[in-house]
Amino acid sequence: xxxxxxxxRHPIAGLALLLLGLLITGGLYSVASTMNxxxxxxxxxxxxxxxxxxxxxxxxxxCATCHGYxxxxxxxxxxxxxxxxxxxxxxxxxxxxPMQMQGPxxxxxxxxxxxxxxxxxxxxxxxxxxxxxxxGDEYLDTDHEDVDLGxxxxxxxxxxxxCHNAAAAGxxxxxxxxxxxxxxxxxxxxxxxxxxxxxxxxxxSDANLKPEDKRDIIAFLKQIEDQGSPGGAxxxxxxxxxxxxxVWTAGLALIIGFMVWLTSRSS
Numbered sequence: 284x285x286x287x288x289x290x291x292r293h294p295i296a297g298l299a300l301l302l303l304g305l306l307i308t309g310g311l312y313s314v315a316s317t318m319n320x321x322x323x324x325x326x327x328x329x330x331x332x333x334x335x336x337x338x339x340x341x342x343x344x345x346c347a348t349c350h351g352y353x354x355x356x357x358x359x360x361x362x363x364x365x366x367x368x369x370x371x372x373x374x375x376x377x378x379x380x381p382m383q384m385q386g387p388x389x390x391x392x393x394x395x396x397x398x399x400x401x402x403x404x405x406x407x408x409x410x411x412x413x414x415x416x417x418x419g420d421e422y423l424d425t426d427h428e429d430v431d432l433g434x435x436x437x438x439x440x441x442x443x444x445x446c447h448n449a450a451a452a453g454x455x456x457x458x459x460x461x462x463x464x465x466x467x468x469x470x471x472x473x474x475x476x477x478x479x480x481x482x483x484x485x486x487x488s489d490a491n492l493k494p495e496d497k498r499d500i501i502a503f504l505k506q507i508e509d510q511g512s513p514g515g516a517x518x519x520x521x522x523x524x525x526x527x528x529x530v531w532t533a534g535l536a537l538i539i540g541f542m543v544w545l546t547s548r549s550s
Contacts, residue, residue: 330368330406338407341400345381354411366479367414368405373475375401377468387459388482415478422494423470425502429495435503438496442487451504456483466508470501 343352349360356362363371374380375396379389396404405417421427440449446462448454453464460483465473477497480486487497 330402330409334403334406335410338403338405341396341404342407345395346404349382354408363408363411365412365414366408368409368417369415369475370479370481371405371408372401372417373472373479373481375404377472379481388461391463415475418471418474418478418494418497422474422498423501425470425498425505427498430502431499432503432506434496435499435501438492439500439503442492443500446484451507465504468504470505473501473504474498 342350342354346354346360349357350363351357351360354363374389376394376398378392378394381395382389383392394401408414409416424430439451443451446454446456447465448462451465454462456462462483474497476484477487477492477500492500
């Protein structure tokens with residue numbers, strides 16, 4: 284014990300411990316970097332070098348003004364490093380990007396790029412850092428044998444209805460922002476919105492909602508869309524508020540009209 288204690292007091296012992304700590308820290312950093320690179324390679328898989336190069340040219344010509352070269356961001360637009368291919372496919376595929384004008388949030392409009400160009404832009408942005416990938420067809424198949432419409436409806440009401448309305452008709456938010464209607468939105472874009480959280484929408488990662496849960500929600504939304512409005516006029520799909528107002532207004536108008544008719548007959 285005495286000999287061990289003397290060795291610990293040796294002046295080289297501190298230096299040895301420092302070197303050991305640096306080696307361990309460097310090794311852990313190297314492993315983490317390798318894992319991140321592998322994740323980025325997996326996320327960007329399926330894109331060729333030609334796609335990335337073509338996407339970079341399109342990005343520099345059309346997007347770098349706001350998002351900066353190499354998508355590092357500017358005062359006019361956020362960094363896109365790590366947003367993933369799904370975010371680009373959603374924003375560009377729905378016409379929200381490039382923005383037509385500055386405002387509370389990007390407006391949907393006709394696509395400015397065709398499908399191939401959108402894919403190339405997604406390839407370039409995904410090459411800059413790992414992020415959500417474009418979903419596979421198995422998670423967009425609303426007729427899949429494992430689809431659970433009841434689960435999709437429950438998840439939608441718990442996580443989405445407070446903004447998008449229980450009938451997915453959309454609703455107003457604060458400061459001129461709004462949650463859009465989900466009618467006639469493609470399955471792919473609904474999934475990508477959940478995975479990337481555009482505008483004011485939160486991100487529902489696979490840890491929050493599994494890909495199968497997202498598929499159930501999409502199937503539920505498509506069922507609502509296919510059903511239409513079996514009760515007649517939607518009245519904004521606002522539920523008993525608009526329906527009660529309509530009945531009150533129509534009933535009051537009927538009573539007033541009846542009173543006018545009675546008084547005119549008595550005179």
